Amino acid sequence: MIVFENIYKSFGSKKVLDGVSFTVQTGEILFILGKSGMGKSVTLKNLVGLLKPESGKVKVDQYTVNELQEDKLSEVRKICGMVFQHPALLDSLTNYQNVAFGLQEWTQDKARQRVLECLKLVHLDESILLKKPPEISYGMQKRVSIARTIAPGPRYLLFDEPTTALDPITTNAINDLILELSRTLKVTSLVVSHDMGCAMKIADRILVLDQGKILALGTVEEIKKHPAPLIQDFLSEALSPPAHLARDNDTSSVV
């Protein structure tokens, strides 16, 4: 279980997280939504010790992350795999070496087997293994980065805007993949996103952050009924038809 207890974090004079408290239940998919700069990614980074809160506690299972020294954080990072906004693959390594990066303590045979397993889970074939990241598409790089994250077998998967800069079809495919992985691997997932549509499709619960505070936290149905204008804006954006369809409808009504 993941617990955030009264977390405060600021950068200079800007308060990013202002007393944030919530719990992520084992096995659920929790979406963290909010506008840019509202502390969504900061929340995830606090969880794996890439950032430390000024006060409060971040707990993952038996660990209090913000009280751990750098060498002890590796224990938390073994159980919390993080997929970054950029694929963040090492360009000098092949895709195989990238996926096997977190398996340095494994034997070569076992690591190879695990890499192939993970590749299958993210629907990529072996032909990309000997290529380097710049030689494959951005969508494929995202999948390789997900494979790299799941390879060591984490219990928690953290996705930081996993669909940024992807076309709608690949976005859908990645969202389906998040749902599929969460169910197949029986992991708890935390997804940071701007995409309410996708959250409504795959989230068990949604948390909305605004001005460093929790604006709403609940199931999809509860969020849909929430009166806050920001949430209603997100909802209307998610439910409105794509721009070109809306334009076509307008034209037909005029004619």
Added chain:
Amino acid sequence: MTRAVWCEMLKIINEIGGITLFILEVLKTWKCSLSKTFPLILEQISLVGFRSLTTVLFSGFFVGAILVIQFQLMLSQYDATSLLGGLNTSATIREIGPLIISFLLAGKVGAYTAAELGTMRVTEQIDAIRCLGTNPMEYLIVPRFVAIVVCSLLLLVFGLMVGIIGSMLIASILYNINTLQYLQSVPRFTDVWSITGGIFKSFVYGIIVASVCTYKGYNTSGGAKGVGIAVTQSAIYTNLFIVFANSFTSFLLESFQRFFTALTSGGIAL
């Protein structure tokens, strides 16, 4: 005006403090992971060496040639062209060789390293390495740091050899000074102190290039613009610190040489 100069001075002092702490961190990490980092260091040495060798060889040849022309101009006025080989070799080994090679290393490998690490920082590759349980200091910084220092010494040897060959060739072609004549005066001006001094300076400059460029790259922030700033600052600070270090090491070596000579000749009573 005074305030601006003062601010600039404070900035430089702040950078020196940051870089010193960074060097200590590198040494601490290296000490704890000698066996792990060794293969990565060898890989980086081959990359850095290969990347810079051609440039160093070309530049070394022409630096030797330029020095011969300049020294010949002055020495011919005093009818002392027989000293050309000695003066030229001594100046190349003591001063010009280490300085030029470190500037080349800063421009070629230093800028590349700062840009590479900076890009890795802003595209979250360094964070990803940390999240996968690897210490980025151990995996990225120590190998690059050690490789740059080792390569600055190796490249010095190659650069000096080519520089001296170039100066001999130009002396022979332009001024009809044959190789034997040229080499005759070398022992008069070039002794163990010259060679030790050259190696020491090259080592110090290597540390400067390695530490400034890895520090700047590793601490990049602010996207593509941040990478640009990191590369520019690494170039500026490397050259600035090399020039500072040049005056300091020259003074230090000269004082040490005087002291040691006086000691061995019995001038100083212990």
